[in-house]
Every structure is written in structure tokens, then in C-alpha cells.
Amino acid sequence: MPRPSRWSEILAAAGEEFRDRGYENATLEGIGARVGILKGSIYNYVGSKEELLLAVVEQPAKQLLAELERLQADTGQTVAVRLRELIRMQVRIFADFYPAAFVYLQHIGRMTAPRFADFRDMDARYMAAVESLVAEGARTGEFSLAADPRTAARALVGMLDWMQHWFVPRGEEADRELADRLFAFALGGLVAGGGMAGLARSFPEEG
Numbered sequence: 001m002p003r004p005s006r007w008s009e010i011l012a013a014a015g016e017e018f019r020d021r022g023y024e025n026a027t028l029e030g031i032g033a034r035v036g037i038l039k040g041s042i043y044n045y046v047g048s049k050e051e052l053l054l055a056v057v058e059q060p061a062k063q064l065l066a067e068l069e070r071l072q073a074d075t076g077q078t079v080a081v082r083l084r085e086l087i088r089m090q091v092r093i094f095a096d097f098y099p100a101a102f103v104y105l106q107h108i109g110r111m112t113a114p115r116f117a118d119f120r121d122m123d124a125r126y127m128a129a130v131e132s133l134v135a136e137g138a139r140t141g142e143f144s145l146a147a148d149p150r151t152a153a154r155a156l157v158g159m160l161d162w163m164q165h166w167f168v169p170r171g172e173e174a175d176r177e178l179a180d181r182l183f184a185f186a187l188g189g190l191v192a193g194g195g196m197a198g199l200a201r202s203f204p205e206e207g
Contacts, residue, residue, distance in 0.1 A: 019099035057104035060097035079137035091179040095169035102164040146193030
């Protein structure tokens, strides 16, 4: 078993290395340098760079999916309230597991090794859960969608995933405020999207 004190440092350093340099350019030497240990010492904990990437992304990926499935099952709340909690939860995980959660977004879809299959399955389950939540809102009349639930869900997830390019944690209060602003932006499109789609079709074509 790895020593917890060193293992947590290695995971944090690996997340930073993968985020800063990308998986292909990241090295175990670079990760070791961030921790202050030699490359050979890392092999006391993992057998390869690929195994280390798995360790970095596993915790945020599993927590995100568990939280989303809990929200999906919480039918005692309106869809809009659950959507707000989804976005708050997503931002919180981005902050709590920074930058590991963004390493997941950047690399997991491009990893073809069999050991990454579980993550691709979690990705599909995550998207299906968001789509189900959006579809429920359309059925109950809370949402008026400009597109089908599948497209709307992907637009919502795309907005959140793009945070990998600009988000830096600023503290619990500031991060929650940001999440609520993103929620307001998303809710506006989901509630008024149907009407806006009709208005957009009335615009004259250029040329």
C-alpha cells in the first residue's frame, strides 16, 4: 500500500503535470520533480504513467456520477431546482478536484486502453442522466426547449465542460455565486428556448 502522505502529493502533482503539459508530454520525471522525489520512487506507487492518469481522474469522475444520479432520483424537487444543484455540484467538484477534474475532461475521451472503458461508460451514463433531467423538465412544462432534449443536454454539458479553459477556484462563496450565474444563463435558455427558436426563424436571411 502506498504511503498516504506521499500518494496524495503525487496525485496532486500528476494532476498539475497532466493539466499543464498534456498527457502525451507529461513525464514521471516532471511529476517527481514537483513532489521532490526521483522518478524511480513513483514506481513504488504506480506501474506506469497511464496507471497514474487513471488514479488522478477516478475520484472526481465517480463522485460526479454519484451526485448526478442522486439528483436525478430526487423527484421531490422541481427539475429547475435539481438543475441548479447539478451546476453547483459540477462547479464544486471542479474546485475540490482542481485540476484533476479538468484532466479527465481533456484526456479521458482519447484514451483507448481497455482499462479506460469504465470511464467511457460513466461518461455515457452522465450524459444520459442530464438528458433525462432536461426531458423531464420539458414533459412537466417547466422547460420550453429550442431543440430536442438530447441536443439541449449536450449544450448544457458543453457549457460546463468549457470551464476547463478558464475556471480557477476562488473560494466556496465565489464559486457558488459563479455556479448560480451559470444556472441563470442555462435556465433562461431552457425556459424560453422554444419561443426564442420561433423568433430566430423570423429573422431575415442575409444576402
